[in-house]
Amino acid sequence: MPLSYYACANCGFWQRHFAPPDCPVCSDTRNDLPEDGWHFLPETQVAATHDGDFRQVADDLWAFTTTPNLGLAGTGWLIVRPEGNIAFEAAPYHSARMLTKIAELGGIRFLAASHAHGYGALFQLQREFGPEMLAIHKDDLAMTKAFRVTTPYDDVLEIAPGYVLHHVGGHYEGQAALHDRPGRRLFCGDMFKINQDEAGRSHAISSHKAYHKDIPLTHNEVRHYRDVIAPLAFDAVLTPFEYAPEVDRDVAVAALDEALTRLPGVKRLPLGERA
């Protein structure tokens, strides 16, 4: 069997392999195993059965998603700027139409992701656009075999003036957030889960080690999130799954403060209710 790209049908994680023996994301405690055994979809099959959508979220920000859903159904964010576009996270797969749109918007100069649940088809973006940087925190390198990390980093990495990756750990050892200072946004990975209604309005916020199993973070993990984000100015958070303009810096910090007032435990804190 020749080397090729395969997506896990359960979570969408891509591996370059000849016959993946298992999926490291699903085998991990932070995701569920498939009920009916492993199914790995070759790239040709995914390409033949999936398309995607894109939408403009703000003047300089686009969101890319895959249809029908593949795996965890994340979102790829593209920050458009004259000095070179920044892509953070990736859609689970990009159709030719999506790649053409990214090219029309100026391609990708800098590429990064929060952690394995946000990787999507990063390999495809690197293959298509050859960005000068693909930055992943050093503690998550074991998950990056489908693409080539050009720029591993420690605690902080300013990928372009005003755009700073911060290691936050917690949910994943190497989890990182991207602070977009010019746009006053925090691309926060799965530091936060934002519950939203069908219209996309946010109504609750929580943090987890493992979302499916409701395993909470430890106090030190929550404290570390707080230490990193409290000094940052932002008016919205963006996870791989949600855009939440209702969650600014004060709301996010208050949610972490609330978690530190009680025993570790997952609580979906209604927005508007402060500790």
Ligand SMILES: [Zn+2]
């Ligand atoms: Zn999987």
Ligand SMILES: [Zn+2]
């Ligand atoms: Zn995650």
